[in-house]
Amino acid sequence: MHEFKTTYPDNNYTVHVGHGIFNKVMKHYTSHYNEVFYIVDVTVYGHFRDGILKDIEDPILIDSGESAKTFQSFMNLTENLLEQGIKRSSLVVVIGGGAAGDAGGFAAAVTLRGVDFIQVPTTILAHDSAIGGKTAINSSHGKNLIGAFHRPSGVIYDLEFLSTLPESEIMSGFGEVFKHSLLNSKEAARSLMAKTAFGISIDAIEESIIDGIKTKMDYVSSDEFESGSRKFLNLGHTLGHAIEYQYKIPHGQAIILGLYAMMYISNKTAENEIFDLQKYHEYFSGLDYPVGLLGEMDIEQMIDLMRHDKKNIKNEAIGFVLIDESFSPYFTELNISTLENYLSGIKESI
Amino acid sequence: MHEFKTTYPDNNYTVHVGHGIFNKVMKHYTSHYNEVFYIVDVTVYGHFRDGILKDIEDPILIDSGESAKTFQSFMNLTENLLEQGIKRSSLVVVIGGGAAGDAGGFAAAVTLRGVDFIQVPTTILAHDSAIGGKTAINSSHGKNLIGAFHRPSGVIYDLEFLSTLPESEIMSGFGEVFKHSLLNSKEAARSLMAKTAFGISIDAIEESIIDGIKTKMDYVSSDEFESGSRKFLNLGHTLGHAIEYQYKIPHGQAIILGLYAMMYISNKTAENEIFDLQKYHEYFSGLDYPVGLLGEMDIEQMIDLMRHDKKNIKNEAIGFVLIDESFSPYFTELNISTLENYLSGIKESI
Incomplete structure (x- = not known):
C-alpha cells in the first residue's frame, strides 16, 4: 500500500492507495468516531454490496453521475444525514465516483457547518477529484458553481473498485x-x-x-x-x-x-x-x-x-x-x- | 464612529459602529472591487430605499425573517448571483436582519466556493449574528443546521437602521x-x-x-x-x-x-x-x-x-x-x- 501525506502547515491528511485496502484502512479511521454515516454511489453499491462493502449497514445511496449534484439531491442528502442524527463529532464516508464525491463532500462540508469526512474514490476520474478538498454541486448556470473547500480527514483509494468500470x-x-x-x-x-x-x-x-x-x-x-x-x-x-x-x-x-x-x-x-x-x-x-x-x-x-x-x-x-x-x-x-x-x-x- | 478589529492571526476584519456611517464606510470597501452585488432584506429596503440605501441599484431582495433561510430561498439566491455574473473577485454586501445575514452570508460562502462579503446588520439581534462568521440556512430538522464558517471582510453596523424597528x-x-x-x-x-x-x-x-x-x-x-x-x-x-x-x-x-x-x-x-x-x-x-x-x-x-x-x-x-x-x-x-x-x-x- 502507498501512503501519501499532504504538506499543509497543519491538519494534514493521508491518501492511501492499494489493492484490497478499504476495510483495513477504514477501521483505522472509524475507530475514532462514535457515529459513522456512509454515503454510497448507487452503482458502486450494486457492484460491491456483497464484496468490499458488505460490512456497511444502511448506507445513504446517491445517484451516480451528475444527477447527484442537483440542489434537490443535495437537500435530500443533508436532510437524510440530519434525520439519522448526525452530530458534529460524527464521521461521513463518501464512496463513489467524482460526482458522488463532490456532492457527498459538499454535504459533509455544510451539514452542521462541517463534519469530518473520508473520500473513497471508486473511479479513475475520482483519483483527481477526491484529492484537494474541493466539493461542489451544480447550478443551472454551470458545473461546480456552488461548493466549499473542505479537507477530507483521509482518502482511501482501493484500486479494486476500478475492476468493474465500463x-x-x-x-x-x-x-x-x-x-x-x-x-x-x-x-x-x-x-x-x-x-x-x-x-x-x-x-x-x-x-x-x-x-x-x-x-x-x-x-x-x-x-x-x-x-x-x-x-x-x-x-x-x-x-x-x-x-x-x-x-x-x-x-x-x-x-x-x-x-x-x-x-x-x-x-x-x-x-x-x-x-x-x-x-x-x-x-x-x-x-x-x-x-x-x-x-x-x-x-x-x-x-x-x-x-x-x-x-x-x-x-x-x-x-x-x-x-x-x-x-x-x-x-x-x-x-x-x-x-x-x-x-x-x-x-x-x- | 467605533471601529473594532478581530484578533485572528491573519485575515482580520473590522466592525464599524456608528450613526449614519453606512455610505461612507461602504465606499471604502467597494472601491477595491470591480463588481458589487447587494442582497437586501425586503423590509429594510422598503424603509430605506429613498434614504440610506438610495445609491443601491438592482439589489437582490430576500425575505425578512426565517423564510429567507429555506433551501428554496438559498437556491434562488445563489442562482440569482450567478445569473448576474458574480465572479470570485466580486464582493457581496448583505443588508438586513439576522435571517437575511445568515442566508446571504451562506450564499456568499458557497457561491463559487466562497466570495468576499460585507455584513450590514439592521436589527438589534443582528449585532450578535453578523459577527463571528457563522452563516446558515434551516433544515426541516432544526434551525441553522446547514451552513458554513465564512469570515466577512467587514461589518458595518449603522445604528440608523434601528430607528424603524418594531x-x-x-x-x-x-x-x-x-x-x-x-x-x-x-x-x-x-x-x-x-x-x-x-x-x-x-x-x-x-x-x-x-x-x-x-x-x-x-x-x-x-x-x-x-x-x-x-x-x-x-x-x-x-x-x-x-x-x-x-x-x-x-x-x-x-x-x-x-x-x-x-x-x-x-x-x-x-x-x-x-x-x-x-x-x-x-x-x-x-x-x-x-x-x-x-x-x-x-x-x-x-x-x-x-x-x-x-x-x-x-x-x-x-x-x-x-x-x-x-x-x-x-x-x-x-x-x-x-x-x-x-x-x-x-x-x-x-
Missing part, C-alpha cells in the same frame, strides 16, 4: 491521468503514451494514476485555495469545460480535446514546436477520443462559455494554462481576438 | 444584549437592568449593544470554530432554542427564558444564590417576557429537543453553559435525570 469510464478517467503526466514531465507523458498506444487498460495505467495522485497532492498542498500554482491543474480545462458543456461529452474526453487545443496554443505562443501535434492527433484519435469535434466547434459559443467560467475573472481576456519550452506549465491571459485566431487555427488543423 | 424586534434583540452583559460582568448586567427597568429603548441600550459587540468579538476571535470558549456564547441557548422551536416565540424572547433557567441551574449547581431569581423574574415579567411559559413547559419534550441540538454531542448528557460564583461562565454536562429535576424545579418556581 470502457467509457476508463476512457473518461484517462483524461485527468494524461493531464497529470503532462504536468509531471515530458518523459512521464511519453511513457504513458507508449503504454497505451494500442488501448487503455487499468493495469497499464495504474502506475501513472499513482503518479498523478502525487502530482495533484503537490499542487494542492502548496496552494489550497487556488490563488496561484493550483491553477495549473486547470491545464486543458478552459476549453475542455466549454466543450463538455456544449457537446455533452464525458468530462475526461472533453479534457483530452482541451489538452490538444492547449498544445496547439502552447506551440503558437512559444513560436516553437513544443508538441508534435500530428503525433498527438493520431494518438488521441487512435484511442477513439472525438478529436474531430474540434473541427466543428462554434468559436463564438466556446468563447462565450469560457468567459463565464468561474475561474475566469476578466471579461476582456481569458485565463489559460499553457506549457512552455522547458515543459513547465504557466498561466497567461489571452485576449479574445487572439483566442479567436487560435481556435480558427485549431479548427482548420483538424 | 417593538417586537427590540424586545427580541434585547435577549442577546442581555446575554452579552451577563458574559461581560455582574456590573454590566446590573447597569443594563437599571437602564431598562421601565422599558427598553434603543437610546438606553445603545451603549450595551456596543459593549455586546466587543464581548462577542473577544469570544469569536479566540475560538473561531467553537471548539472551546466560543461555546460560552451559548449561554441561555440550550433550553432557549428548545423553547423557541416548541412554542414558536421570537428568538430573543426564548433566550431570556433560557437565561432565567440558566440562573436557576447555576444557583443549584453552585449550591449558592448567585442570582436573585425573584428579582430577575420580576424584571423579565415587567418587560413582558413570557416567563410564565416556563411554568407550563413539557419537560420530556424540552429534553428531547436539547438532545438533538447540533451543539450537543452526547446522548446521555446535555452540555450547558452556566455562571459560577465569581460570575464567570463555564461549560458543564448535566445528565438527563439531573436536568429533569432542575426543570421540574423551575416549573414549580414560576
Whole structure:
C-alpha cells in the first residue's frame, strides 16, 4: 500500500492507495468516531454490496453521475444525514465516483457547518477529484458553481473498485491521468503514451494514476485555495469545460480535446514546436477520443462559455494554462481576438 | 464612529459602529472591487430605499425573517448571483436582519466556493449574528443546521437602521444584549437592568449593544470554530432554542427564558444564590417576557429537543453553559435525570 501525506502547515491528511485496502484502512479511521454515516454511489453499491462493502449497514445511496449534484439531491442528502442524527463529532464516508464525491463532500462540508469526512474514490476520474478538498454541486448556470473547500480527514483509494468500470469510464478517467503526466514531465507523458498506444487498460495505467495522485497532492498542498500554482491543474480545462458543456461529452474526453487545443496554443505562443501535434492527433484519435469535434466547434459559443467560467475573472481576456519550452506549465491571459485566431487555427488543423 | 478589529492571526476584519456611517464606510470597501452585488432584506429596503440605501441599484431582495433561510430561498439566491455574473473577485454586501445575514452570508460562502462579503446588520439581534462568521440556512430538522464558517471582510453596523424597528424586534434583540452583559460582568448586567427597568429603548441600550459587540468579538476571535470558549456564547441557548422551536416565540424572547433557567441551574449547581431569581423574574415579567411559559413547559419534550441540538454531542448528557460564583461562565454536562429535576424545579418556581 502507498501512503501519501499532504504538506499543509497543519491538519494534514493521508491518501492511501492499494489493492484490497478499504476495510483495513477504514477501521483505522472509524475507530475514532462514535457515529459513522456512509454515503454510497448507487452503482458502486450494486457492484460491491456483497464484496468490499458488505460490512456497511444502511448506507445513504446517491445517484451516480451528475444527477447527484442537483440542489434537490443535495437537500435530500443533508436532510437524510440530519434525520439519522448526525452530530458534529460524527464521521461521513463518501464512496463513489467524482460526482458522488463532490456532492457527498459538499454535504459533509455544510451539514452542521462541517463534519469530518473520508473520500473513497471508486473511479479513475475520482483519483483527481477526491484529492484537494474541493466539493461542489451544480447550478443551472454551470458545473461546480456552488461548493466549499473542505479537507477530507483521509482518502482511501482501493484500486479494486476500478475492476468493474465500463470502457467509457476508463476512457473518461484517462483524461485527468494524461493531464497529470503532462504536468509531471515530458518523459512521464511519453511513457504513458507508449503504454497505451494500442488501448487503455487499468493495469497499464495504474502506475501513472499513482503518479498523478502525487502530482495533484503537490499542487494542492502548496496552494489550497487556488490563488496561484493550483491553477495549473486547470491545464486543458478552459476549453475542455466549454466543450463538455456544449457537446455533452464525458468530462475526461472533453479534457483530452482541451489538452490538444492547449498544445496547439502552447506551440503558437512559444513560436516553437513544443508538441508534435500530428503525433498527438493520431494518438488521441487512435484511442477513439472525438478529436474531430474540434473541427466543428462554434468559436463564438466556446468563447462565450469560457468567459463565464468561474475561474475566469476578466471579461476582456481569458485565463489559460499553457506549457512552455522547458515543459513547465504557466498561466497567461489571452485576449479574445487572439483566442479567436487560435481556435480558427485549431479548427482548420483538424 | 467605533471601529473594532478581530484578533485572528491573519485575515482580520473590522466592525464599524456608528450613526449614519453606512455610505461612507461602504465606499471604502467597494472601491477595491470591480463588481458589487447587494442582497437586501425586503423590509429594510422598503424603509430605506429613498434614504440610506438610495445609491443601491438592482439589489437582490430576500425575505425578512426565517423564510429567507429555506433551501428554496438559498437556491434562488445563489442562482440569482450567478445569473448576474458574480465572479470570485466580486464582493457581496448583505443588508438586513439576522435571517437575511445568515442566508446571504451562506450564499456568499458557497457561491463559487466562497466570495468576499460585507455584513450590514439592521436589527438589534443582528449585532450578535453578523459577527463571528457563522452563516446558515434551516433544515426541516432544526434551525441553522446547514451552513458554513465564512469570515466577512467587514461589518458595518449603522445604528440608523434601528430607528424603524418594531417593538417586537427590540424586545427580541434585547435577549442577546442581555446575554452579552451577563458574559461581560455582574456590573454590566446590573447597569443594563437599571437602564431598562421601565422599558427598553434603543437610546438606553445603545451603549450595551456596543459593549455586546466587543464581548462577542473577544469570544469569536479566540475560538473561531467553537471548539472551546466560543461555546460560552451559548449561554441561555440550550433550553432557549428548545423553547423557541416548541412554542414558536421570537428568538430573543426564548433566550431570556433560557437565561432565567440558566440562573436557576447555576444557583443549584453552585449550591449558592448567585442570582436573585425573584428579582430577575420580576424584571423579565415587567418587560413582558413570557416567563410564565416556563411554568407550563413539557419537560420530556424540552429534553428531547436539547438532545438533538447540533451543539450537543452526547446522548446521555446535555452540555450547558452556566455562571459560577465569581460570575464567570463555564461549560458543564448535566445528565438527563439531573436536568429533569432542575426543570421540574423551575416549573414549580414560576
